[in-house]
Amino acid sequence: xxxxKFYGGTEEVGNVRITLDYNGKTLCLDYGSKQDxxxxxxxxxxxxxxxxxxxxxxxxxxxxxxxxxxxxTKYIGTDMTKRITEYQLNDILxxxxxxxxxxVPDRNPPGRQFSLDDILAIKDGWLPADYNNTTRVGxxxxxxxxxxxxxxxxxxxxxCGTDKxxxxxxxxxxGNLQKELPGLNLLQKNPKALIIESTYGGEMRDSIDKQEQTxxxxxxxxxxxxxxxxxxxxAIERMQRVGxxxxxxxxxxxxxxxxxxSPSYLKMKDMAYRDIAxxxxxxxxxxxxxxxxxxxxxxxxxxxxxxxxxxxxxxxVIENKNYTIIVPSGFLPGNSPLKSAVDTGYAEFSNKxxxxxxxxxxxxxxxxxxxxxxxxxxxxxxxxxxxxxxxxQIYLVHGEPSSQATLTQELVSRGYQVxxxxxxxxFSV
Ligand SMILES: [Zn+2]
Ligand SMILES: [Zn+2]
Numbered sequence: 406x407x408x409x410k411f412y413g414g415t416e417e418v419g420n421v422r423i424t425l426d427y428n429g430k431t432l433c434l435d436y437g438s439k440q441d442x443x444x445x446x447x448x449x450x451x452x453x454x455x456x457x458x459x460x461x462x463x464x465x466x467x468x469x470x471x472x473x474x475x476x477x478t479k480y481i482g483t484d485m486t487k488r489i490t491e492y493q494l495n496d497i498l499x500x501x502x503x504x505x506x507x508x509v510p511d512r513n514p515p516g517r518q519f520s521l522d523d524i525l526a527i528k529d530g531w532l533p534a535d536y537n538n539t540t541r542v543g544x545x546x547x548x549x550x551x552x553x554x555x556x557x558x559x560x561x562x563x564x565c566g567t568d569k570x571x572x573x574x575x576x577x578x579x580g581n582l583q584k585e586l587p588g589l590n591l592l593q594k595n596p597k598a599l600i601i602e603s604t605y606g607g608e609m610r611d612s613i614d615k616q617e618q619t620x621x622x623x624x625x626x627x628x629x630x631x632x633x634x635x636x637x638x639x640a641i642e643r644m645q646r647v648g649x650x651x652x653x654x655x656x657x658x659x660x661x662x663x664x665x666x667s668p669s670y671l672k673m674k675d676m677a678y679r680d681i682a683x684x685x686x687x688x689x690x691x692x693x694x695x696x697x698x699x700x701x702x703x704x705x706x707x708x709x710x711x712x713x714x715x716x717x718x719x720x721x722v723i724e725n726k727n728y729t730i731i732v733p734s735g736f737l738p739g740n741s742p743l744k745s746a747v748d749t750g751y752a753e754f755s756n757k758x759x760x761x762x763x764x765x766x767x768x769x770x771x772x773x774x775x776x777x778x779x780x781x782x783x784x785x786x787x788x789x790x791x792x793x794x795x796x797x798q799i800y801l802v803h804g805e806p807s808s809q810a811t812l813t814q815e816l817v818s819r820g821y822q823v824x825x826x827x828x829x830x831x832f833s834v
Contacts, residue, residue: 407565407834409598411826412448413437414802418604418736419463421803423572424450425834427565430543432456434561434572434600438466440711440740443514448828451475454542456549457482458574459558460489461641462497463803468527469494469519476526481540481547484533485557488676489641494524496669500712507757534559537591550588553580554777555642556677562592568834569596571791575803576602577776578783579613582646582681589787595794598834601784603804604736606812610780620733620773621650624702627729627769628658633701635722635768636731637715637743639708640669641677642777647704647733648683655685662699666692666714667706692718708734709741716742720754720764728768735774746770785815792821799823800832 407427414421420439425432433452440462449467451474458464459482468490471478482490498521501511511518534540536559539548544566549559554575561572571592580586610616627634638644648665655663665683668690674681687693692714696703707713719742722728730743737744742752746766754762779787788799799821801809806825813823826832 407568407570408831409570409800409834410450410831411802411828412450413439413444413828415826415828415830416804416806416809418738418803418805420444421464422448422450422467423600423802424452425545425563425565425570428544430454430545432542432545432547432563433471434458435464435574436468436471437464438462440738449474452478454479454481454545456547456561456563457486457490458561458572459552459555460486460493461555461575462493464574465490465493466497467517469523470517472523472526472530473519478530479542480527480531481534481542482531483536483549483557483559485677486559487528487531487533489557489673491524491528492669492672492676494519494527495521498524509759536588550591551585553577553585553587555581556583560587560592562596569593570598570600570834571596572600573602573787575604575777576779576787578779578786581777582642582649582678587787589790592791595792596797598798598800599788599792600800600802601788602778603784603801603809603812604778605776605780605808606784606801606804607808607810608780609782610735610774610776613775616773616775617650620647620731620775621654623729623731623771623773624651625654628661628702631700632727632729632769633722634703634729634731635718636702636704636733637708637710637719638704638706638733640667640673640706643708643733643775644670644704644706645674645678645681645683646775648686649681651686651702651704652682652684660700662687662696662701664689664693664696664701664703666690666703669706709738710743711741716754719743719752722768723752723764724767726767730768730770732770732772733775735772735776747772781812781815784812785819788816788821789819795820797821801825
């Protein structure tokens with residue numbers, strides 16, 4: 406009998422680490438991190454294998470720690486996930502080096518810091534898995550199918566003996582920018598357990614087409630008032646989606662400059678989005694000095710303005726009434742200055758010495774729920790498609806308690822058995 410244990414991703418978005426024990430070996434589903442809180446040491450399990458659903462940091466950020474706990478760990482994920490993960494971990498290293506120079510402590514506490522050698526060792530231990538093929542590790546058969554979330558993203562089907570466990574990772578029923586849809590029909594129906602994300606389990610969203618129209622309308626409205634536009638966005642998927650929308654209207658506004666500014670965006674474009682043509686946008690790794698001197702629409706990372714170029718821009722423009730800030734995300738974490746700007750009208754920034762500066766939101770701020778996750782109806786549809794017999798035990802992860810409560814109510818009313826695991830809770834499958 407297999408045993409499931411939840412070390413993270415419980416009643417929270419991201420930070421996913423879920424173990425499956427079977428015949429003396431431990432397979433971990435994702436090994437993520439979370440920016441705005443620190444887990445204690447027991448939240449990081451020793452694993453023989455880690456299946457990596459996709460390369461967002463809330464799923465891969467602590468992979469080096471899994472390697473430290475067991476240098477022989479094998480990693481299973483798509484080749485695209487492997488390549489983006491390598492980039493993401495290198496990026497953390499660079500950020501930490503910069504912080505060190507500035508006298509700011511490493512993001513990871515001592516003992517969880519890592520080096521280039523650790524990243525190379527993860528690469529060495531990685532078993533690239535193609536979609537729809539089965540990889541056998543120990544007594545586990547692991548099959549990955551497309552999750553439609555970001556390039557390389559996968560849902561995982563694990564078979565131990567006669568039991569099947571499916572983990573959705575982050576999943577988007579509407580598919581990703583390349584129109585890849587989740588391969589629900591490639592999964593065996595009625596697994597013993599389905600572990601499903603619940604980020605937007607509490608809400609119904611407009612279709613992606615409608616959200617895209619709303620985004621374009623907000624940009625057009627700002628431009629018609631002669632305002633500048635600032636869009637903080639993620640380097641993977643979101644900047645590309647926003648860029649493809651801006652490309653459509655760019656030629657109608659020759660008096661504006663359209664900037665896509667982010668080194669990681671340029672890298673991702675090269676790695677995973679070569680087929681997405683973004684015409685007439687000015688792309689660069691660093692912020693061009695002249696951007697303040699002219700009318701501009703500027704898109705930059707990071708998406709939550711917790712660091713990177715977008716945090717600098719936000720600081721400069723938040724008090725400027727001539728700016729419209731469009732946040733292309735429905736979810737904002739607690740440590741994002743955008744979150745406090747939305748909730749309280751003020752955002753807090755750190756000075757180099759660590760002192761805090763509070764700034765009032767005077768720019769116009771709009772939010773568009775352009776998301777790479779399924780909403781409530783999408784998640785219900787995934788459950789109904791994969792588990793038509795209603796015999797499967799459903800576990801909700803990767804969601805705030807309120808979203809999980811709403812989704813649970815909906816699924817229970819349809820006859821499903823649903824659990825919301827607590828941190829460190831264990832279940833026999
Ligand atoms: Zn996630
Ligand atoms: Zn994700």
